[in-house]
Amino acid sequence: xxxxxxxxxxxxxxxxxxxxxxxxxxxxxxxxxxxxxxxxxxxxxxxxxxxxxxxxxxxxxxxxxxxxxxxxxxxxxxxxxxxxxxxxxxxxxxxxxxxxxxxxxxxxxxxxxxxxxxxxxxxxxxxxxxxxxxxxxxxxxxxxxxxxxxxxxxxxxxxxxxxxxxxxxxxxxxxxxxxxxxxxxxxxxxxxxxxxxxxxxxxxxxxxxxxxxxxxxxxxxxxxxxxxxxxxxxxxxxxxxxxxxxxxxxxxxxx
Numbered sequence: 001x002x003x004x005x006x007x008x009x010x011x012x013x014x015x016x017x018x019x020x021x022x023x024x025x026x027x028x029x030x031x032x033x034x035x036x037x038x039x040x041x042x043x044x045x046x047x048x049x050x051x052x053x054x055x056x057x058x059x060x061x062x063x064x065x066x067x068x069x070x071x072x073x074x075x076x077x078x079x080x081x082x083x084x085x086x087x088x089x090x091x092x093x094x095x096x097x098x099x100x101x102x103x104x105x106x107x108x109x110x111x112x113x114x115x116x117x118x119x120x121x122x123x124x125x126x127x128x129x130x131x132x133x134x135x136x137x138x139x140x141x142x143x144x145x146x147x148x149x150x151x152x153x154x155x156x157x158x159x160x161x162x163x164x165x166x167x168x169x170x171x172x173x174x175x176x177x178x179x180x181x182x183x184x185x186x187x188x189x190x191x192x193x194x195x196x197x198x199x200x201x202x203x204x205x206x207x208x209x210x211x212x213x214x215x216x217x218x219x220x221x222x223x224x225x226x227x228x229x230x231x232x233x234x235x236x237x238x239x240x241x242x243x244x245x246x247x248x249x250x251x252x253x254x255x
Contacts, residue, residue, distance in 0.1 A: 015192075018188040018189070018191070018192045019188055021188070021191070021199075021203060022177065022186065022188035022190075022191040022192070023186045023188050025203070025206050026181045026186070026206060027181070028210065029206040029207070029209045029210040030181075030209070032209075032210040032213070033209045033210060033212055033213060036210075036212070036213025036214060037212075037213045037218065037221065039213070040213050040214065040218055048218050048219070048222065049216070049219060050216050050219040051135065051216055053126075053131070053132045053135055056129060056131035056132045056135070057125060057129045057131070057132055060121055060122075060124070060125040060129075061122075061125060063118075063121055064118045064119075064120075064121030064122040064125060065118065065122065066118070067114050067115075067117055067118030067121065068114075068115055068117075068118025068119050068121075068122060069118070070111075070114060070118075071111045071112065071113070071114030071115030071116075071117075071118055072111075072115045074107065074108075074110075074111035074114075075108065075111045075112060075115055075151075075154075078104060078107065078108050078111065081104075082104060082170065082171060082175060083174070083175050083178045083179070084175075084178075084179065086171075086175070086179075087169075087171045087172070087175070097169070101162070101167065101169070105158060105162045105163065108158055109155070109158055109159065109163070112151065112154060112155035112158065113155070115151055116148075116151050116152065116155060119144075119147065119148060119151065123144055123148070126140075126144075139214070139215055139216075140215070140216065142211070142215075143211065143215040143216065143217065146204070146207065146208045146211055147208060147217075149204050150201065150204040150205050150208050153197060153200050153201040153204050154201045154205075156197055156201075157195065157197035157198045157200075157201050160195075160197055161195055161197070161198070168195060168198070170194070170198060173190045173191065173193060173194050174190070174191065174194055174198060174202070176190055177190035177191045
């Protein structure tokens with residue numbers, strides 16, 4: 001009986017704006033994220049794809065795509081570590097706050113720059129290569145804007161608070177708030193006291209997750225396991241003469 005009373009008191013202290021941003025919006029975003037993916041998979045399986053444009057251009061793609069995906073993977077792992085793993089756990093493992101802070105900020109900044117650089121190359125490619133631009137939908141453009149805003153705000157928050165500023169330990173405020181959402185005991189006061197850039201980054205991320213199921217980003221939840229078991233595709237030439245050289249063993253012409 002004590003926990004609900006504390007939640008009501010905290011919600012009252014946060015005010016209407018804090019409740020909407022740090023209680024209502026997270027649950028709404030989570031519901032749309034889950035139900036949206038279920039709906040998309042059920043009614044739009046053929047649209048569950050990245051709509052690859054590699055056939056149109058691959059020089060810039062070979063640079064931008066690995067850079068972006070490498071960076072975003074490190075960013076994702078960093079967020080999982082920072083938001084889900086409590087500070088007491090890392091302390092118990094012998095990792096001090098100063099050491100964690102240095103590694104997290106350094107690696108996070110490098111990963112953020114890589115992600116943003118790769119995304120910039122991909123956006124430039126999509127805007128300047130004619131066939132790729134023609135294949136870009138309004139949904140794609142909105143997705144790129146939302147994704148870019150979230151990444152820029154996250155990188156700006158890290159640089160402003162921890163490199164330019166005196167430092168900010170988000171694991172004392174933002175991380176407990178994030179976990180409280182899943183405990184169904186949200187504490188909006190924890191986010192109300194966070195720096196503005198961190199708040200903007202959190203809001204942009206929540207909006208991105210709500211938009212996620214309706215974009216090409218659904219491919220993140222797809223594993224190409226079917227490639228391991230699908231049969232080979234057999235190609236046969238119509239030419240009577242296959243070339244000057246005799247075919248290698250196992251590549252003789254069939255029929």
